Amino acid sequence: MEARFEAVRAAVGAALDGSLAALPDGDLTDAMRYATLGGKRVRAFLVMEGARLNGVPDHAALPVAAAVEALHAYSLVHDDLPSMDDDDLRRGMPTCHVQWSEATAILAGDALQALAFGLLADPAIGPPEARIRLLAAFADAVGAQGMVWGQALDIAAETAVEVPDLAAVKRMQQAKTGALIGFAATAGPMIAGADTAPLAEYARNLGLAFQIADDLLDATGDEETTGKRTRKDEAAGKATFVSLLGVDGARAKAHLLIDRAIAALAPYGSEADDLIALARFVIERDA
């Protein structure tokens, strides 16, 4: 998997750089570039592999992978804002509003969202019908019934009187991180007009496992390795998979979900080995 992952990282980084190079010089574009640097590019990898498994060539999937990473970058910039999660460290660097300003961070996030949607118009992706299918699914994954809704639920939970239960945390996370992961994994079959069900099932389980791993890293990791502040959830008294299941219970649940994710890949046989490896990586990573 590592070679393919590295190739995807390089290609998506270059695609994002190319899009940003076409924009006017200034703080806004610089802040957008800053926000898109680094990161594991898990979502881009999902796009590229989901595409490959459905006969969609890399050059067609690449603008979609770049769109998903631009969108993910916007969401991190806005989530880190003082009025949201108020984070000062991300990927081992000062967060966007610390490095620039709150206004620039809000605008950079806004512009990254527009950039992401605009990338879906790229003719390289495929016929217009395919791009429109992506547009509709992307808007649903991002907006007020997807990622943004999940973030709103997350913020609401922090001030709620009742502590959310496992079902509520799961629902919130499936919106907050699961919707975009689901879009990424199914973009390939959507372009090809193929069945999205196996990759949707894979992504649903992978997304939750990914979030549990994040909660575990917050509870047990260190800031130097993760590149972000840790012990935030406990300090905030936040309901997470770890607070609700304990460290061991959360770990067991993540492993179960990864087993299910891998089982969903059965229709693709050994062609899906890299997605299997990604699933294992998701819960074994230390950052």
Place this chain on the structure above:
Amino acid sequence: MEARFEAVRAAVGAALDGSLAALPDGDLTDAMRYATLGGKRVRAFLVMEGARLNGVPDHAALPVAAAVEALHAYSLVHDDLPSMDDDDLRRGMPTCHVQWSEATAILAGDALQALAFGLLADPAIGPPEARIRLLAAFADAVGAQGMVWGQALDIAAETAVEVPDLAAVKRMQQAKTGALIGFAATAGPMIAGADTAPLAEYARNLGLAFQIADDLLDATGDEETTGKRTRKDEAAGKATFVSLLGVDGARAKAHLLIDRAIAALAPYGSEADDLIALARFVIERDA
């Protein structure tokens, strides 16, 4: 014009309500709805008239008109934020972050942007190629070379050592408000695959005149009539068309621009009477 304007207002309001009704209940959707209430719907009217002049039926143009108004609503919500223009009054009501919270206002703006892009996937608009043309143009009008860039320039000007000259203010405003107005006016010919030049020229002049009228309202209007705070520009020492040209000079400039906007409509003959009336309204309005 008034009957058509009223019909457009009602239809766009209903289209937005319909989109919002499909979203989960909660503060996020409520804040989105709140942000889309009221307003003159000038941009929606531009979409509908530009469409009609190019043989595009109302039902095809309506999702685009709703998209433009949703996008405009997002931009107002984010522009009003404490770290941006820090406004507490809009359309005679508390601004979104005052009514809800800063976090909810940021998320409502984010979700309105996603909603706006998603509306362009509506099959009612026309064939997929037409929708993809709109998608590409919309992303350019909104993002880091359009509206968001203009807002970044506007904010940068406030802290700049050098006072911006007329050319700089014009460039900023053409991005900040002109880009979306230009998209709205040309969406019709884009759907039809027709020439966008006459309506682009109309919109370029209309957009600047609209902004000059806004500057004049800030300098000479009152809060009760305009529904928003006035005398903000002068208090902030901001370079505007009024500060650079004086009240009389700005008024004369606006009239010149409106004459040019109207001249650009010549190819459409008397069919464009409502757009001519809109141009006159733009500089005669008191709110």
